[in-house]
Amino acid sequence: MLELKNISYVVEDENGQEKVILDDISxxxxxxxxxxxxxxGGGKSTLAKIIAGIITPTSGQILLDGxxxxxxxxxxxxxxxxxxxxxxxxxxxxxxxxxxVSIASGKTMTxxxxxxILSEVGLCARDYVEREVNNSxxxxxxxxxxxxxILARGTKLSLFDEPEAGIDLWSFNSLIKVFEKxxxxxxxxxxxxxxxxxxxxxxxKIIVLANGKISNIGTKEEVFPKLLxxxxxxxxxxxxx
Amino acid sequence: MxxxxxxxxxxxxxxxxxxxxxxxxxxxxxxxxxxTTANIDIVxxxxxxxxxxxxxxxxxxxxxxxxxxxSESGVKDMVYNDFYIGEGADVVIIAGCGIHxxxxxxxxxxxxxxxxxxxxxxxKYVEKHYGAGDGNGENVMNPETVIIMEEGSYMEMETxxxxxxxSTIRVTTAKLEAGATLxxxxxxxxxxxxxxxxxxxxxxxxxxxxxxxxxxxxxxxxSKQEFFSVINGNSECRGxxxxxxxxxxxASVSASPxxxxxxxxxxxxxxxxxxxxxxxxxxxxMTLGLTEQEAEEQIINxxxx
Numbered sequence: 001m002l003e004l005k006n007i008s009y010v011v012e013d014e015n016g017q018e019k020v021i022l023d024d025i026s027x028x029x030x031x032x033x034x035x036x037x038x039x040x041g042g043g044k045s046t047l048a049k050i051i052a053g054i055i056t057p058t059s060g061q062i063l064l065d066g067x068x069x070x071x072x073x074x075x076x077x078x079x080x081x082x083x084x085x086x087x088x089x090x091x092x093x094x095x096x097x098x099x100x101v102s103i104a105s106g107k108t109m110t111x112x113x114x115x116x117i118l119s120e121v122g123l124c125a126r127d128y129v130e131r132e133v134n135n136s137x138x139x140x141x142x143x144x145x146x147x148x149x150i151l152a153r154g155t156k157l158s159l160f161d162e163p164e165a166g167i168d169l170w171s172f173n174s175l176i177k178v179f180e181k182x183x184x185x186x187x188x189x190x191x192x193x194x195x196x197x198x199x200x201x202x203x204x205k206i207i208v209l210a211n212g213k214i215s216n217i218g219t220k221e222e223v224f225p226k227l228l229x230x231x232x233x234x235x236x237x238x239x240x241x
Numbered sequence: 242m243x244x245x246x247x248x249x250x251x252x253x254x255x256x257x258x259x260x261x262x263x264x265x266x267x268x269x270x271x272x273x274x275x276x277t278t279a280n281i282d283i284v285x286x287x288x289x290x291x292x293x294x295x296x297x298x299x300x301x302x303x304x305x306x307x308x309x310x311x312s313e314s315g316v317k318d319m320v321y322n323d324f325y326i327g328e329g330a331d332v333v334i335i336a337g338c339g340i341h342x343x344x345x346x347x348x349x350x351x352x353x354x355x356x357x358x359x360x361x362x363x364x365k366y367v368e369k370h371y372g373a374g375d376g377n378g379e380n381v382m383n384p385e386t387v388i389i390m391e392e393g394s395y396m397e398m399e400t401x402x403x404x405x406x407x408s409t410i411r412v413t414t415a416k417l418e419a420g421a422t423l424x425x426x427x428x429x430x431x432x433x434x435x436x437x438x439x440x441x442x443x444x445x446x447x448x449x450x451x452x453x454x455x456x457x458x459x460x461x462x463x464s465k466q467e468f469f470s471v472i473n474g475n476s477e478c479r480g481x482x483x484x485x486x487x488x489x490x491x492a493s494v495s496a497s498p499x500x501x502x503x504x505x506x507x508x509x510x511x512x513x514x515x516x517x518x519x520x521x522x523x524x525x526x527m528t529l530g531l532t533e534q535e536a537e538e539q540i541i542n543x544x545x546x
Contacts, residue, residue: 054524074527083528090525093457093485094543103539104529149529 001189002029002051002157007060009046009212021046022057023212029191033183035203036193037227043212044193045087048159051191052084053077064157081188083150087161089142091134097145098129104149120181121148122174140171147178156188164196172196200224245341249310252371253337264306265292270318273310281305281332291321291353294334298327298359306335309352314344314378319351326394328359334366338382340405342374349381356387358394358421365397372405379407388415390423392447397424402437403545404430410438417478419447427456428545431464431492441470445478445507454482459541460492468496474507484513487544 009022022043036044049055051062053074062070069077092100101117102109115125121144131137133145143163150158163179164172176198182190183202192199200206206223208216216223246268263281266273270290277283280300284293294305311318324334342348358364372380382402390396402409415423423443431437443452452472460466472480484496498511518540526536 052528054528074524075530075532078528078530086521086525090519090521092522092540092543094546095539096543099539099543100529103526103531106530153529 001065002191003027003063003066004047004051005061005063007047007050007057007062009043009050009055010058020212022050025060025209025212025214027207027214027217029189029205031189031204033190033203034192034205034207035200036191036207036209037195037200038209038215042210044209045161047209048084048161048191048193051157051159052082054084078155081156082159083153083155083157084159085146085150085161085163087165087193089133089146091142093132093134095133096130097133097148100133100145101148101152105152109152117148117152118144120151121145121178123148140167140175143167143171143175144178147175151182154187158186158188158190160190160192160194162193162195164194164199243312245312246310249312249339249341249371249373250308252373253310253339253369254306254308254335262304262306263294264308265294267307267309267318267320269311269313269316278303286321286323289321290319291323294322294324296324296326296330296332298329300327300330300332302331304333304335308336309338309350311338311340311342311348311350314342314348314374315346317347317349320353322352322354324354324356326356326358326362326364329361330359331363332365334364335368336366337369337371338384339370340372340374340380340382342372342378342380344374344378347379347381349383351383351385353385353387356389356396358388358390358396360391361393362391363395366399368398368400370400370402370406370409372407374405380405381408382406383410383412385411386413388413388423390415390417390421390450392418393420394418395422397426399426401428402430403428404432406435406437407433408436410440412440413442415441415443415452417443417445417447417450417452419449419476421447421450423452423454425452425454427454427458429456429458429466430461430541430545431459431466432461433464434462435464436466437464438467439469441482442473443471443480444473444475445480446475448477450476451479452481456482456484457486457544458484458494459487459489459545460494461489463491465492466494468494468513469499470497470511471499472501472509472511474500474502474504474509476504477506478504478508480507480509482511484511484515485544486515487541488515488517 007025013019050057098114101114118125263278265275265283280297282295338350340348468484470482486494494515496513500509523536
């Protein structure tokens, strides 16, 4: 499905020094539901943006179903079957939930069709279809709409960047159900960046990304024990625990 | 009426044929056709060009269309239209001006619309401006709207200028008595070297009067827009004005809001924002499969809706 070959991303910091964000990442994703986790600043979001074409890697190659897509732009990759749910949903003045879901699906949708998709993410369409996608909606609502757009696209690869970020616990609990259902229903592959144990629990494969490198990769049984150890890399904190 | 005139009529008044209810169609500076109803009378002014539209008190659910179309190059038209809306009436008024200028000369339409909104009357006023033509002649429109609102009246004004007007100066003044409410929504898009100036001035004179003036605009190419809004709170009142502009290419936009409170219970707010289309908006729509250009169009269409 998706193959990353020797992906590196290097930027220049404010002092003109080279800073390595991603360091020679190679991995293959053939599983149905794959989670990427790891400490903040480890390069997870950058990796997702590189796959979606938002960031161009300094070096390396990206293959989708064996086809080299490294040189394709965001639109071309979207049309090849990559969807990307942002960590921070974007606000639009004037564009409604119905507009956005219709754009995502690539066709004009009836209110009934939009309703079906919104109900999948736990929103009552009647209250939302004509609402503008702006800050009059709560963080949890915007997140659900972001996910609804991915469902409307139904592409072979769906990327989610921390769907749990910025939403309350209540919203999160029902969001987990959305992902559990999506895992069972969706035809393509899901690649999800998350820190949440309940998301990691339903993953077929977990990738741990730290300091721009893959520090661990495997099933949850293989990865979890080490992950807990890695989380405590401060001696003083370790003594307290 | 020829095809060009019919097309203009469709653009400015969403009319495909002669409208139902009262109407007055002015073409190339002269009366083209008119219809009055039992409750709505339209009378030609005798001292100057223009008409009086008289709506009887208590008239409900009726509409008046008063489109102006100019299809000859070099026509310079100036009209004074006065609207007398009777007490307790509830009506929709649709005005608009379309210019199709194929020639080399400047075509110009200036209109002064004065609304006398009676006690507890409610009106929705929709105004569209549109220009077209392949010639080099300029299309110029300078609409002026004067609004006088009596106690408890309500007016909603929707004014749109999307295409083809090379130069426009739009002046709107309003005076509100107690309990009157005014809602203005303006949409402007300028291209090429067009110039658009908007000038709102609202006096909130009566207790519990309120005004909400919202302008959304897009300035493309090398066009220039200026937005002025003045709200004077002279009693216990609420005033809000908002200017929100998207700037593109080498355009220029300036916003000059002015609020004056002459009463301790006046509550006035102004918001102004000018900026280019946010990069993340484009990126989001591109991840949904749109090209950058398609994404830009969607953002602008939504913004101007």
